[in-house]
Amino acid sequence: MNDLLGSWEQCGVDAFIILTAHGHDPHQEALSTLRTRRARIFTVDIFALDFTEYLEDPSGPTHGGELDTSLMLHLAPELVRMDLAQDYPLTERQVASYRRRAAGPVPALSPGSVGRPTLASAEKGARLYKMIRDRIATRVLGVPPAPPVAA
Numbered sequence: 001m002n003d004l005l006g007s008w009e010q011c012g013v014d015a016f017i018i019l020t021a022h023g024h025d026p027h028q029e030a031l032s033t034l035r036t037r038r039a040r041i042f043t044v045d046i047f048a049l050d051f052t053e054y055l056e057d058p059s060g061p062t063h064g065g066e067l068d069t070s071l072m073l074h075l076a077p078e079l080v081r082m083d084l085a086q087d088y089p090l091t092e093r094q095v096a097s098y099r100r101r102a103a104g105p106v107p108a109l110s111p112g113s114v115g116r117p118t119l120a121s122a123e124k125g126a127r128l129y130k131m132i133r134d135r136i137a138t139r140v141l142g143v144p145p146a147p148p149v150a151a
Contacts, residue, residue, distance in 0.1 A: 001034060002033075002034060002035055002036075005034060005035075005036050005039065005041070006036060006037070008039075009036045009037060009038065009039045013039060014038065014039050014040065015039055015040045015041075015042070016034075016036070016039060016040070016041045016042065017042045017044060017136060017140055018031060018034065018041065018042065018043045018044070019044050019046055019136075020043065020044070020045050020046070021045070021046050021047050021068075022045075028043075028045065031043045042140045044136055044140065046132050047067075049131070049132065049135055051067055051128065051131075054124065054127055054128050054131060055067060055119070055124075056116075056119045057115065057116050057119055063106055063113060063114040063115065064106075064112060064113025064114060064115065064117055065113060065114060065115020065116055065117055065119075065120075066115055066116050066117060066119040066120050066124075067115075067120075067128065068113075068115075068117075068120075069082075069085065069113075069117040069120035069125075070119075070120040070121060070122070070124040070125035070128055071125045071128055071129060072120075072125065073120055073121060073122040073124075073125045074122050074123075074124075074125025074126045074128070074129050075125065075129065077122060082117075082118075082120070084111075085113075085117040085118050085120070086111040086113070086117070086118075087115070087116045087117065087118050088106075088107070088109075088110045088111060088113055088114050088115065089115070089116065090107070090114060094107060134146070
């Protein structure tokens with residue numbers, strides 16, 4: 001990745017915003033080692049943001065659940081098969097062991113996701129995406145937040 005950033009820097013790019021949606025600590029550490037000669041690098045873990053007011057199940061896990069699926073329905077709906085979506089809520093014991101920064105795989109009986117993907121929608125994904133974009137613009141780029149649109 002350093003080679004890629006270096007190549008883009010040589011072409012005139014002077015700032016990079018690296019977005020990640022992977023909370024695994026070694027992944028975060030690897031991103032913190034990115035270096036360039038002059039360009040600024042910002043690394044943003046989008047799932048570190050507070051999505052509570054945007055989700056029906058905000059306490060749920062993020063692996064293929066409501067949050068991930070909503071974003072994908074907004075960004076690339078052709079890749080999402082909602083007809084195959086199955087909720088896989090975790091027991092309290094599983095929640096305790098399946099923390100966001102843990103490296104463990106999804107539970108063996110999971111259909112490939114953890115959480116409640118059936119709560120997802122493209123509209124919710126659009127609201128989530130806007131919130132992520134606005135937070136990055138405000139916190140990383142220093143752009144003041146846009147005023148709310150009058151109803």
